[in-house]
Amino acid sequence: MTAFSLEPAQLAWCAELRALAAERLRPLAEKGEPGRVNRALLAELGTLGLLPRLFTSGALDLCLMRESLAHACTEAETALALQGLGAHPVHAHGTEAQRTRWLPRVSDGSAVAAFALSEPDAGSDAAALTLAAAPDTDRAGAGGPGAQPSPVPTPLAAHRDGPSAWRLTGEKCWISNAPEADFYTVFARTTPGAGARGVTAFLVPADRPGLTGTPLDMLSPHPIGALSFDAVPVTADDVLGEPDRGFRVAMGTLNLFRPSVGAFAVGMAQAALDATLAHTTAREAFGGRLRDLQTVAHQTAEMALRTEAARLMVYAAATAYDEGAPDVPRRSAMAKLLATETAQYVVDRAVQLHGARALRRGHLLEHLYREVRAPRVYEGASEVQRGIIAKELYRTLDATTEEAGS
Template sequence: MADRSFLDWPFFETRHRELSAALEDWCAAHLPVDHGDVDAACRGLVAALGQAGFLRHSGAAEGEALDVRSLCLIRETLARHDPLADFAFAMQGLGMGAVSLFGTPGQREWLDRTRTGRAISAFALTEPGAGSDVASTATLAERTPGGWRLTGEKTYISNGGIADIYVIFARTGEAPGARGLSAFLMPADCAGLSVAERIEVIAPHPLARLKLDGVVLPDAALIGRPGEGFKIAMSVLDVFRPTVGAAALGMARRALDEALARVHRPRAGGGALADHQIVQGHLADMAVRVDAAALLVYRAAWTKDMGAPRVTREAAMAKLYATEAAQEVIDAALQLHGGDGVRHGTAVEALYRDIRALRIYEGASDVQRVVIARSVLG
C-alpha cells in the first residue's frame, strides 16, 4: 500500500481526503484494465470514470473554477494503479481545459458530455515544426463569411483518432508569432479533418497525426477572441502542468512500493536485499525524491486553488522535478529487481516505459528550465 500520510498535509481539505479514499476503492475494484486494444481500453475507461462520477472533476461547471488539488490527487492515484487510466482521465481535462476556462455557454455543452464520459476530447497544439515552440504554429485559420477555414497539420495528438471533439490552435494573423494565434472547438466529424497517421510509441496510447484540409468552422467555434490562442494555451498548461507532475508522482510511488516488496523478499543464501546498507541508501534517495515531488506538485495546485491568477513558475517546477525524479525512482526500482526488472510485463518494466513521455509532453523538461530561469532572472 502506497504511503498516504501526505493527505494530512495542510494543502488538503476533508473533501480531498474523501475523494482520494473513494477513488482508491474504485481503482482497487476496476484497475488495471486490459491494454490489448488501446483504443477500446481508453473508450471503456472514459465511460467507466464518467459513470463513477470522477470525470466531473476534469472540467469546471459554469461559474466555478477547476480544483487543481482534486485533479492532481486523481491523476496521482490513477497513475499509481494504471497509467492508461490516468491518460484517459487527463485528456478529458486537458482536451477541454480551454472550454472550462474560456468557453461560451454553447461550447460548454461539449464540456457537459466530456465530464460525464459521453464524449472523448483532445488538445491539438503540437505540429511537425512547432512542438515546444508554440509561437511557430503554422496551421492557418482564414476568415470566411460567418466563420473560418482551417488548413494545416497537427501531430502527436493524444486521443487522435478516437476523440469526438478537439480544441485546435491555428494562426489567425492578428500579430506576428504567439500573438497571432487563436483557439477553436472542432468536432471530429468535420469535413476535411482526417487522421493521416496513427503513431506507435513505447507506452501505447491513442496518438495520431491529423490533417486539416479546408475544415470550415462557424464563428461560434472560436474560443475567446481572435489572437488569444497563446494566452489560452498557456492558461490551460498552467493548470495541467502540475497534474503531469502528479501522474509522475503516482508512478514513482508505485515503483517505490514494488522496490520495497522486492528487497524484503527472502534470498536463497539467507537474509534479504533490504539488509544491505547500499540498498537502504537507494531506498532513502527514492523516498526523498517522492516526498519532494509531492511537496512541489501540491504547492503548485494549492497556490492555484487559493486564487493565484498564474502559477507558471510553480507549475514548471512541479512538472520538471516530479517527472525527472520519477524517472530516477523508477530506474532505481528496476535496478533493484535485477534481471526481472527488464522482463516484459513486470510492473517496473511497464513503468519504465510509461514515465518517459511525461518529461516531453506539455513542455519538455528543458522548456520548464527556461521558464523557471526567466522567473528567477526576472
C-alpha cells in the first residue's frame, strides 16, 4: 500500500465511521455541556471499539479515524484524540502496573486522560518549562502517596543514581480535559538548567494531594484548564520512561499525533467543502445557480485542491511514522502545518460563499469556524512547525555535507 491510495477495506471503514459519527455520536455530543467532559460520549466511543484502537492502530489508522469522525462530529473526534494524547505516553512508556491500572479504563471511556505539557510561560518553547520536581528525600523508596518508606528501592531507583521520590511545584496551563481528567501525563523539570535534557514525565492521578485545577473560559467545546501543583508527591513508580528523558516522551507523542491533528483539520475542511458544493448547487443567484458563476466555481476548485493536497501530506506523514522513517519530525510538522492552515482557508471560504446564514448560531459552518482556529495553535503553533521543518532541513544538509567531506 502506498501513502496515496487507500485500500477498499479502508475506504469502507471510513464510510462506516462517518455514519456512526452522524447516527450515534453526534446526538450524544449535542446533549453535552460546552466546556465539560462528555462522559456519555466517551463511553459510546469505548462501546464502538474506537478508544481501544488508539493503542492497537498505527498512525495512518489514527488519521483515518480522526478525519472520518471530524467530518460528522468534531466533538467525538476531539474526545477520542484527547484520550489518545493523554494516554499514549502510558501505553508507550508506562510500567506494567501503570498500563494495567489505566489503559483498560481509558479504552472503555471510564477514565479521562490529559497531556499536561504547556505552562503559562512555556508553551511553544516546551523545553523551557519550569514545573519543578524537587527531590523528596523523606519519601525516597516509597511506593506512592500514603505508603510507608521502605529500605528496598523501587526497580527504577535501583538502576540509577538520584532520588526515587519528588515533590511537584508549579503550574500548567491550557491543558485540555483539565481540571476534569482522572489522570495527567505531566512533564516536570528534574534537573535545573539542563533544558530539554532535564525533564521527566510523570503519571499523576487527579486525586493526588496538592493538585488542584481551574477551568478556563476558552473558545472550545471541550474543557481546557490550568493546574496548580503544591508539593504534589510522586515517586519512581509514577515515572513514564526514564528520569530526565521525559522530553523524548513528549516529542515522541507529538510526532505521532501531529499528523492526526492534520487529519482532524482535513475532516473539517472536507465537511466545509461538501456543504459548499451542496449550497452552491441549490442556491439561485443572478439568474442561475450559484455554482455556474465562474468566480464561485474557481473558489470551490481551489478549496478542493488544497484539501486533497493536505490529505495526501497527512497520509504520507502517517505512513512514514508507521514505517519508522528517519524524517518523521519534518513530515509530521509539514502535515500539521499544511492541513491546519488549509482547513482555516477552506472553512473561511465556505462561510463567505454561504453568506450570512453561515454565521447563525447552530449552522454547521458557524460551528466549524469556531473549531478550526485552535488546531493552528495547539501541539505546536504554525510558527513552531515552520521552525521544526527548517531545523530538520538544515540538520540533514549538515549531515550530508559532513559525510561527503569525510
